Amino acid sequence: MKDVPRVLLLPLLAIVLGASGCGSDDRPVTDLAGPPMHAREHRGTTPEATPTPSRTRPATPAQPHRPRTTRPKLPPLIPLGRDAVGGHFLDADRMPVLAAGIAWTTVDEGPEDTQRVGACQKTSLESIGALNAVRRTYAAAGDGDGAAPAHAVQVVARFADDKSAWRAHEVLRSWREDCEQRLDLPRTEVGPLEAVAVRVGTGDSYRTVYGSGSGKRVTAAGLGIVRTGSYLSLVEITTTVDAYPAGRDPARVAVRRIARTFG
Secondary structure, X not given: OOOOOHHHXXXXXXXXXXXXXXXXXXXXXXXXXXXOHHHHHOOXXXXXXXXXXXXXXXXXXXXXXXXXXXXXXXXXXXOOOHHHHHOOOOOHHHOOOOOOOOEEEEEEEEEOOOXXXXXXXXXXXHHHOOOEEEEEEXXXXXXXXXXXXXXXXXXEEEOOOHHHHHHHHHHHHHHHHOHHHHHOOOEEEEOOOEEEOOOOOEEEEEEEEEEOOOHHHEEEEEEEEEEEOOEEEEEEEEEEOOOOOOOOOHHHHHHHHHHHOOO
């Protein structure tokens, strides 16, 4: 074989090498060509985020309007006036007489305040729960100067309800039980509590004698209690022990007459 000139061998070698290289690469031409031009232009940039539609809660169906109902406020408990409570006072000519020829007259009338009725009573009725209490005082004078002085007092009180009046009545009864020890006088006699038959409500009375010495220096008092519903009334008649009737108790007569004012 004749020597081929070197100038011809070089082009042949290049052709052989190129053919062998193309045969060993089985990738498609598109892979070698790379991505399209428009993809290259956006390479390296972050695509804009697609907005996510917001989730909204389904609308709650409207509830029918219901007007607020409030319990009506009760008016405050207002104590009755003096005219209503004082309508159960005994007139002076209805106060039981102590003896013939002795007449009663009205001396004063007004609120009970802090004054007590009777030697055994500790406090006023308002201090033990009365909403309103009024007081009337009486005096008795005889035809002659020798008549013993006599005094009477009546208190009418109204409580919040029947049970409150009942409690106050029980308090008055309990005060009588230890009255002798509290008075601490040379002569002290507290009689038993006796029921009084009344047309309306409940009535009772008792008698007390207290003082020092004898005669005009010793006081006799009859105390009566009337309870009807939410009302409570006290009446006391006092004079000297010698002038107080022995065979009857004017306080018991007063209790029956006060009860009649309630119906």
